[in-house]
Amino acid sequence: MVLSVLIVDDSKLARALLKKALSGIDTIQLEITEASDGEDALRQCRENRPDLLFLDLTMPVINGYEVLQALQNEKIDVPVFVVSADIQPKAQERVFELGAKAFIRKNIDTSQIEQILKDHQVI
Amino acid sequence: MNARMLSEDHYEVLREIINIGMGQAGAALAKLLDTFVELAVPNVTMIDAHQLTSVVAEVVDDPGEITAIRQAFYNQLHGEALVIYNRQGCRELADLLGYDDEDIDRSDQELLLDVGNILVGACMNGIAEQLNPGHELSFSPPSLFCENMPPDRLFSHHETSWNYALLLKVAFRLEQRAFSSHILIFMPEQSIDYLIQALDKWIEAL
Numbered sequence: 001m002v003l004s005v006l007i008v009d010d011s012k013l014a015r016a017l018l019k020k021a022l023s024g025i026d027t028i029q030l031e032i033t034e035a036s037d038g039e040d041a042l043r044q045c046r047e048n049r050p051d052l053l054f055l056d057l058t059m060p061v062i063n064g065y066e067v068l069q070a071l072q073n074e075k076i077d078v079p080v081f082v083v084s085a086d087i088q089p090k091a092q093e094r095v096f097e098l099g100a101k102a103f104i105r106k107n108i109d110t111s112q113i114e115q116i117l118k119d120h121q122v123i
Numbered sequence: 124m125n126a127r128m129l130s131e132d133h134y135e136v137l138r139e140i141i142n143i144g145m146g147q148a149g150a151a152l153a154k155l156l157d158t159f160v161e162l163a164v165p166n167v168t169m170i171d172a173h174q175l176t177s178v179v180a181e182v183v184d185d186p187g188e189i190t191a192i193r194q195a196f197y198n199q200l201h202g203e204a205l206v207i208y209n210r211q212g213c214r215e216l217a218d219l220l221g222y223d224d225e226d227i228d229r230s231d232q233e234l235l236l237d238v239g240n241i242l243v244g245a246c247m248n249g250i251a252e253q254l255n256p257g258h259e260l261s262f263s264p265p266s267l268f269c270e271n272m273p274p275d276r277l278f279s280h281h282e283t284s285w286n287y288a289l290l291l292k293v294a295f296r297l298e299q300r301a302f303s304s305h306i307l308i309f310m311p312e313q314s315i316d317y318l319i320q321a322l323d324k325w326i327e328a329l
Contacts, residue, residue, distance in 0.1 A: 010164065013139045016329060058142065058162045085146030086162055088153035106143055 003122070004031045004048070008041040008067070009056035009083070017107055018054055018083060024110030028123050038062025038070075045076050052122060055100075057084040057091065068098035081116070083108065129289070129315070133322045134167055137291075140325075141165040144249030145293040148306070151245040152295060155238070156219045163294040170290045172283045178290060180274040182207060182305040191277070192239030193268035196247050196260045199317045202288065202310040204247065205268060206239035208303075215302035232267055240265045242306055246293060250308075254321040285311030289318070 005022065009015045015034050022030055033050070035041040039062050045053065057064035068080060082095045085106045092103045101120055104113070117123045129137075145165050153160045170178055183189050190213065192206040208216075213231050216238060244262060251258045269277055291308040310318060 011135070011139045011142065013135045013329075014142075017139075020329070058164055060164050085143040086149060087146050088150040088160055090153060090159040094159070106139075106146070 002029045002031050003052060004033070004050045005052045005054065006033050006035060006041065006044055006048075006050040006078075007054045008035045008038065008059075008064075009054075010036050010059045011056070012036070014056065014083075014106065018113075021108055021110045021113045025114045025117070025123070027114075028117075038064065038067040041067050042070050045071060045078055046074070049076070050078055053078045053080045054083050054104075055080050057082060057086050057095070065094060065098065068095060068100060072099050079120070079122070081120075129169070129319065129322075132326050133319065136322050136325045137167050137289075137318075138165060140250055140253040141167060141291050141293060143253050144246040147249035148242045148246035148293065149295055151241050152238070152304075155241060156216070156297070158219060158300075159298050161296040161298055163296070166292040168290050168292075169287060171287050172285060175278045175283065176275055178307065179205070179207065179277055182292065182294070182307065183209065183274055188271040188273055189277075190235060190270045190272075191268040192235055192243075192265050194239060194243045194265040195263040196243070197263075198251075198260050199258065200251055200254065200260065200310070200321075201314050202308060204243040204309070205307045206235075206242055206265075207305045207307065208235060209301070210271075211301035212304060215297070215300050219297075219300070219302075232270075236265045236267065238304075242295075242304065246306055247308070250291075254318070254325075283311075285309075285313070287312055289315065 007015050007018050019032055035044055038059055055064045055067055080100045081102045081104055082100045083104045083106060087105055095103055102116055104116060142165055145162055149160045149162045187210060190208045195203050213235055216234055247260055251260045289310040294305045296303045
């Protein structure tokens with residue numbers, strides 16, 4: 001099974017760290033694409049409908065909250081896992097209200113991400 | 124080795140590390156005020172001492188007067204942080220914390236010092252922990268750097284102990300409130316060697 005995954009973060013490093021963590025999971029085959037801002041993320045979601053979206057919150061131009069809101073408005077049904085350093089409880093409440101499946105605190109390693117994907121029955 | 128040797132990879136790692144420190148500071152502020160804190164994308168740049176005034180002026184939304192708290196941090200990583208409040212900052216903070224007008228007059232400075240202390244502590248400890256797990260910073264007591272002063276007068280009588288420094292900028296806003304705050308963290312050239320070594324370890328582990 002091949003899972004198409006879109007990683008959205010304005011930090012190249014953050015995207016690389018998440019890719020590294022995901023690549024350590026040997027039970028799934030991933031096809032990973034990236035976006036460095038919310039606008040590109042929305043475009044890719046509209047055109048390609050990834051199986052899974054990892055989304056940062058604090059980004060320039062269109063932030064993660066706005067991406068979640070747009071996905072909801074446009075009824076684009078992509079499971080979103082928010083990956084953020086913004087750890088305030090109200091941020092978590094807000095992303096769940098906007099339809100996110102999970103909130104993942106930066107930085108995450110392979111065993112943690114594998115467990116979260118299992119918990120959400122992605123793998 | 125000097126500060127000018129930071130590579131684009133160093134900056135990339137540092138931005139992500141600041142992001143984590145800023146997240147911790149934002150969470151501390153959100154907890155204190157029981158409200159949602161909007162975080163801005165952090166910024167890191169190298170500045171010369173003579174750029175101090177323009178750096179502060181750039182972050183201030185209101186071109187009028189600002190109030191700032193100053194706090195030093197030290198250990199292997201050392202430098203100074205300025206917490207800058209906009210004109211409405213203090214009154215907004217007092218309102219959120221349920222102070223009445225009489226309390227505000229009495230404890231303006233105390234409030235700003237306490238909030239500044241929380242923000243700098245959470246942010247810098249977050250950054251230090253990411254740079255080197257187990258690394259603990261020490262902090263000077265926060266002090267009032269200026270009160271209701273135009274940015275261009277801030278440094279007119281202030282001698283810096285450094286020629287150039289790495290400047291880390293983070294910003295917070297409160298939703299539907301006039302409160303905003305910026306933290307400017309200055310890490311002078313004497314701090315850069317340690318920083319580069321710590322960042323290199325990060326890069327090697329990627």
